[in-house]
Amino acid sequence: MLTPNPAAMDFLLTRRSRPAKTMTGPYPDRAALMPILTAAARTPDHGKLEPWRFVVLDRAALDRLAALAVARGAALGLDGEKMAKGRDQFAQSGLAVAVVSCPRPSDKVPxxxxxxxxxxxxxxxxxxxxxxxxGANWLSGWVSHDRAFVEQGLGLGDHESVAGFIHIGTETSAPPDRPRPDLDAITTWASE
Known part of the structure; x- marks a missing residue:
């Protein structure tokens, strides 16, 4: 058995995403972001295929994506509220990382x-x-699934998709905890 790490367990048991719309600057610079990207890249990937990549989005890129969300929302005939939600996740952010899913051909790893x-x-x-x-928050939304948006806005290839936009900044207020799953309702103990 490994040595227990109570601080890490406490962090995992109490972690809480911060709503992207409540974050402000300062935002991590490249030096502060590199350890975060490094930690994320340590995720198991079932065969060392690295079936993902990162696109770091600064203020200029976020402004461009906010405008593209409006254009794409109009082209798709989305209602104003849905279009605004797609725009605002970029317009109200100062730094985000698009995690791009890019599965690799493999006979062993589906x-x-x-x-x-x-x-x-x-x-x-x-x-x-x-x-x-x-503060950090994982968002997706309709923009993540619109092929024209991800191809024009992020340069994604046909085989790539957005797994999520991770918004990172300084939190302005800690959100209240939310209800958590009832473990008895979602857990089955198979003993034989």
Whole structure:
């Protein structure tokens, strides 16, 4: 058995994402962001295929994506509220990292396991940012699933998709805890 790490366990039991819209500057610079990206890249990836990559989005890129969200929302005929939600996740942020899922051809590792790994990278990045003292939030939304948006805005290839946008900044207020799952309702103990 490994040596217990009570501080790490306490962090995991009490961690809480910070809503992206409540974060402000300062934002991590490149030097502060590198350990967060490094920690996220340590996620298991079932065969060392690295089926994900990162696109760091600064203020200029976020402004461009906010405008593209409006254009794409209009082209798709989205209602104003849905369009605004897609725009605001970029317009109200100062730094985000797009985690791009890019499954690799493999006879041993199914594509779905590679996609799961990209999702795990998103959570690892949020946790690393929180552990480093930043506020962090994992968002997706309709923009993540619109092919024209991800191709035009992020330069994604046909085989790539957005696993999530991880927004990182300085939290302005700690959110209240939310209800957590009832473990008895979601856990089955298989003994035989």
């Amino acid at each position: 594509a779905i396991e590679q996609v799961y790994s990209a999702g795990a990278v998103c959570l690892a990045m949020v946790n690393a940012a929180l552990a480093a003292g930043w």
